[in-house]
Amino acid sequence: MALNLHSQLQGISAFVHTVESGSFTAAAARMGVSKSAVGKSVARLEDRLGVQLLARTTRRLNLTVEGQAYFQSCLRVLDELNAAETLLAARKRSVSGLLRVNLPVSFGRLCIMPILAEIxxxxxxxxxxxxxxxxxxxxxxEGVDLAIRLGPPGNHASVIGRRIGAQRSVICASPDYLNHRGRPRSASExxxxxxxxxxxxxxxLPWRFCKSxxxxxxxxxxxxxTIxxxxxxxxxxxAGLGIAYLSTWLAExxxxxxxxxxxxxxxxxxxGAISAIWPRSRDLAPKVRVVVDVLVERLMPVARWDQSAP
Known part of the structure; x- marks a missing residue:
């Protein structure tokens, strides 16, 4: 029974990763197995169910009608598993497993990575x-569990987003530059x-300012x-090269x-908003939930770098 259940879950995992990533090759990279292993897992799943889930062509894979219905059922099963993990994590107050996070280069290194290190x-x-x-x-x-984005999080049916903070920017320059070139008082200057x-x-990117x-x-x-x-x-x-529009988190x-x-x-x-987004199929995963909750706690309602900014 246990062996059969393991095989079933393995087939479901291979099937879902294949649909989400669009190919056996991409699914194999996400799962850390060979392309043939993924293909065989999906084939065994189809044999067991007695239906074709994926229509294979030379260029891409497409869900059949039965495959689409089964894929939605698999997502519901995964949601239930994630919910069960959430309850267990809440009881033991810890999370485990691999969390793949994607961050903006500067904001991620300066502001998010220290928080991730603490977590x-x-x-x-x-x-x-x-x-x-x-x-x-x-x-x-690309198999990312959680991403942090500055500005609009985007609108995609396969992801869920949550606002975790707000970005603020100022127009500034070095005192040496301003002493030499003068201090502009309006956007036209x-x-x-x-x-x-x-x-x-x-x-x-354009600069934003408030009119009278x-x-x-x-x-x-x-x-x-341009940099x-x-x-x-x-x-x-x-270095005094000129005037810039800088985020307060960058120049605090x-x-x-x-x-x-x-x-x-x-x-x-x-x-603009600072958002956390994650794939809908991994909604409620404890490792995602814990990180997002900590980020909201640290960045809302006012982030540390804006508490003392001009």
């Missing part, structure tokens, strides 16, 4: 696999200054310098010490 220290049975990129990864396809822009996907009537507006600046790494952008600003220490000075152009109290 790992408190849960010795938890394993972390942390990747860093400013690219919007496909959680399902930025045209007379050297501006540094953060680039994403090859495009400089309180409305928030965006300006697309013409940067003299696609947050910490490098901050360092260039410190420099703003507090006076090495960077906020110019007299008002910016919104909130520049």
């Amino acid at each position: 790992a220290a408190q849960n010795p049975e938890l394993e972390l696999d942390v990747s860093f990129t400013d690219r919007l990864v496909d959680l399902v396809e 930025l045209a007379d200054h050297d501006c540094l822009a953060f680039a994403k996907d090859g495009r400089p 009537d309180g409305q928030v507006s965006e300006i697309s600046i013409r940067p003299r310098y 696609s790494h947050g910490e490098a952008l901050r360092d260039a600003t410190l 220490a420099e703003l507090r010490s006076g090495r960077l000075e906020v110019v007299g152009i008002a910016t919104p109290v909130e520049d």
